[in-house]
Amino acid sequence: MRRILGKANSSIGKELGALTALILLCVIMSFSSPHFLSLTNLMNILRQSTLIGIVAAGMTFIIITGGIDLSVGSVLSLSSCLTAGMIVNYGWNVWLSVFLGIIIGAFFGLLNGLMITRIPLPPFIATLGIMGVARGLAFVYTGGAPIYTFPESFKYLGQGMIGPIPFPVILMVVVYIIFYIMLKRTKLGRYTYAIGGNEEAAILSGIPTGRYKTIVYSLTGALSALAGMVLAARLDAATSVAGDGFELDVIAAVVIGGTSLSGGQGGVIGSLIGALIMGVVRNGLNLLLVSSHWQRVILGLIILAAVTVDVLRKKGVIIKATKFKGVIMGDQGKRPESL
Amino acid sequence: MYQTVVRFTGEGVVGLGENYSLQMKGITKRFPGVLALNNVDFNLRKGEVHALIGENGAGKSTLIKILSGAHQMDRGEIIINNQKVSIQNPRHAQELGISVIYQEFNLIPYLSVYENIFLGREHMKHKYFIDNKEIKRKTKELLEELEIKIDLDCLVADLSVAQQQMIEVAKALSMNANIIVMDEPTSALGNREIEQLFKTIKKLKNRGISVIYISHRLEELWEIADRVTVLRDGHHVATSDLKAMTKDELIKLMVGRDLTEQFPKRDVALGAEILRVEGLSKRGVLDQISFNLRRGEVVGFAGLVGSGRTELMRCLFGAERFEQGKIYIEENEVEIKSPQDAIKQGIGFITEDRKRQGLMLIRPVKENMTITDLNQFIKRLFIDRRQEEATAESLVEKLRIKTPSLEQEVRYLSGGNQQKIVIAKWLLKNAKILIFDEPTRGIDVGAKKEVYNLINMLVKNGAGVIMVSSELPEIIGMSDRIYIMSHGRITGELTAQEASQEKILKYATKE
Incomplete structure (x- = not known):
């Protein structure tokens, strides 16, 4: 019995749950709308999922450490505006500008990480602050006006196609392959789980937890910037209002994908599925001509449902665990506590 | 083993007891x-x-938990005011x-004194x-009666530990308690505060309130307690007037059992000094700690809870900073x-609280x-899973860890x-x-026993082991030498041959 529960609660189990939900949604949608299963529409869904998807890979790491990052939408906007400025206003080399933009994103992630590990501020507060700072700087730099008309080479980032597949989708897949391997096969990934599993134990095992947390936030900052490039390239415009409310979509994707907000458990594949679920729902509701106002309501309900399922599943486990704990306490019965 | 149960007082029949506020008879509680x-009697006069004393694990806390309704007894009878x-x-x-x-108070730090006292029982208008007016008036009455000089509007967070206890x-x-249980009330108090506490307890007595007083500080019992009950290994050992007893007699009653063969023997020659600590101090916690450890030595x-043992170990391990002192390895x-x-x-540090400090409960056994040493499995950036699993597998076998698989989450x-x-x-x-x-x-x-065997294996392989334990038989059975700490200082050092529970307790309660 215990073994079954152990399995059910493993990340594979959770990812399976999200995958089932995704497939179910697709089946329902394909019956509801004849357009849903067309190649163009499927590619469309994938393309629309890329922004959330790319950032969710990093956010997964952060949430596994037990943290949160609210600044991703603002960092996305600021770094895309600055890159756009370098390219359009100063005429710098496109790839150099993209590279610098990503560095800027990573820098704000680094700031988050340093505040969280050195001061230390709670992640919610630190990233809330940076969210305001980055968004404000984007407005300051652009004066509120969009920067547009990019060279073709830059637009490729958002609009390019490789065969039938949009380039951003390829980019997302590459990001996921890298982050999956990092999470499962490298020290960084292992320590990410360890920190979220029990930070105190990790510290006492000699892990420089501060350093690894900072790396994780920096990576997410870089991914936010990358998503910012893709968005600007797709729209052929960088704006200071881009990515408003984006952080909540990203967090939602991670949570729907089965990564627990209390840390220590989860995985990037689930987050990818979570991003796709959100993409399918949005797309499906569009096809069904549901107004964007109602879409927000429905997405909100989906997030609540996903977290409720997670909590209920945990609760189930907790009930079993206390039963088992009785046995452990039994050993303790000899000396329950020092009185 | 328990035929030697001593009944010191001519208490006679416990049953009639008009003057008892509490009688617990034949209390039995089994955990898996x-x-x-086991069939414990305890009674309390108006x-x-x-005083309720006994070693850790003697059953004091279980008894109190049954009295406070936190645990249900399996057998027995509780009579309060003849009912x-x-x-x-x-x-x-x-x-x-x-x-x-309890030792840890149930107070809300950022509420005021009067709000705390009547929390959950507020008078309404x-x-x-x-x-609030009525609540304040009643609080004032209470504090005056106990002669406690604390401002009603003060936040609990701003009070000292002693004041919070008051x-x-x-x-x-305020809850009209007539039986008050105090769990180690003096463990965090200074001398003057203890005096004040004792004054308050005497006031409670005068009101006819009975106090069950749990303490490890034996010498203070004669100052404050009338009678004492000793528990050992879940059995009632003795109940007596305190005046009829000496501290040594009490200690004997507390620990009086044979150290049977539960500690595996080892035969290890001591090697060179591996660790020496000189004059390690941390303000208010540790005072001039010096000791050494040799290869092959345990x-x-x-020391009592709060004597500074764990803090010393955390300093040694770098988990806490200290101000003075040198460490030689x-x-x-x-x-x-x-x-x-x-x-x-x-x-290496095997922490006291393995769930909070030692393990990632929701992660697999292997991880x-x-x-602690992931680097040895890293091959060109990646963890070599096969090697990691092989090593984990061999450790599981070596330590005979019972787990269905390496992927099992350790909480199970x-x-x-x-x-x-x-x-x-x-x-x-x-x-x-x-x-x-x-x-x-x-x-x-x-x-x-398996843990003891592991310790023996470690020292046999040339390691040095420091063992902090509150279980005296364990510490005597396992150590080559024993340091005893009290109030942040080392108050005694005994060799295995010299050591006895009585001696250790004497040093441990030294002021």
Whole structure:
């Protein structure tokens, strides 16, 4: 019995749950709308999922450490505006500008990480602050006006196609392959789980937890910037209002994908599925001509449902665990506590 | 083993007892695998202070938990004011006039004194509004009666520990408690504060309130308590007037049991000095601690809870900073500022609270074991999973850890197996100095013996082991030498041959 529960609660189990939900949604949608299963529409869904998807890979790491990052939408906007400025206003080399933009994103992630590990501020507060700072700087730099008309080479980032597949989708897949391997096969990934599993134990095992947390936030900052490039390239415009409310979509994707907000458990594949679920729902509701106002309501309900399922599943486990704990306490019965 | 139960007083028949406020008869409580209380009698006269003593695990806390409704007894009878009662839950216990003041207070820091005292029992005005005036008036009355000089509007967070304790007493009074249980009330108090506490307890007595007084500080009992009941291994050993007893007699009653063959013998020649600490001090916590450890040696650290043992170990391991003192490892002075430094010097720390500090409960067995030395499995950036699993597998076999697989989350393992995983972490790292803080807490007898065997194996392989334990038989049975700490100082050092529980307790209660 215990073994079954152990399995059910493993990340594979959770990812399976999200995958089932995704497939179910697709089946329902394909019956509801004849357009849903067309190649163009499927590619469309994938393309629309890329922004959330790319950032969710990093956010997964952060949430596994037990943290949160609210600044991703603002960092996305600021770094895309600055890159756009370098390219359009100063005429710098496109790839150099993209590279610098990503560095800027990573820098704000680094700031988050340093505040969280050195001061230390709670992640919610630190990233809330940076969210305001980055968004404000984007407005300051652009004066509120969009920067547009990019060279073709830059637009490729958002609009390019490789065969039938949009380039951003390829980019997302590459990001996921890298982050999956990092999470499962490298020290960084292992320590990410360890920190979220029990930070105190990790510290006492000699892990420089501060350093690894900072790396994780920096990576997410870089991914936010990358998503910012893709968005600007797709729209052929960088704006200071881009990515408003984006952080909540990203967090939602991670949570729907089965990564627990209390840390220590989860995985990037689930987050990818979570991003796709959100993409399918949005797309499906569009096809069904549901107004964007109602879409927000429905997405909100989906997030609540996903977290409720997670909590209920945990609760189930907790009930079993206390039963088992009785046995452990039994050993303790000899000396329950020092009185 | 227990035929030697002593009945010191001519208490006679316990049954009639008009002057008893509480009688507990034949209380029996079984936890899976352990008989925590076996047919224990305990009675409390009106207006007396009754000390309840015994070693850790003697059953004091279980008895109190039954009285406070936190546990249900399996067998037995509780009579309060000549009425048989069956205490359902903590709230019910309160209604019966039982109030427990735990070591950790149940106060809300950012509420004021009067809000805390009447929390959950607020007087209301017009049904929906809290009648603060009335609450304040009553609080004032209570505090005056107890002669406590604390401002009503003060936040509890701003009060000293002693003052907070007074608030707890006042709270108990406000609930019309006539039985108050105090769990180690003096453990965090200074001398003058203790005096004040004793004054307050005497006031309670005068009101006819009975106090059950639990303390490890034996000498203070004669100052405050009238009678004493000693528990040992879940049995009632003695109840007596305190005046009829000496401290030595009490200690004998507390520990009086044979050290049977539960500690495996080892025959290890001591090697060179591996660790020396000189004059380690941390303000208010540790005072000029000096000791040494040799290869092949087990050095025990005994002392009461709060004597500074765990803090000393955390300092040694770099988990806490200290102000003064030097640490030498194999004759070289080393600087330890973080656990990473300590680990580099070959120190391993098996923490006291394995769930909070030792293990990642929701992660698999394998990851928990290899976390201390992941580097040895890294091949060109990646973890070599096959090698990692092989190593984890061999550790599981070596320590005989019972787990269905390496992927099992450790929270599903038993306490003994969890503890072995913590030990495995440091075996992997080849630590040469191992600090065991309460290594057998909460694990069963069989697993204990396995932990002892592991310790023996470690020292046989040339490691040095420091063992902190509150279980005296364990510390005497396992150590080559024993340091005893009290109030942040080392108050005594005994060799295995000299050591006895009586001697250790004497040093441990030295002011």
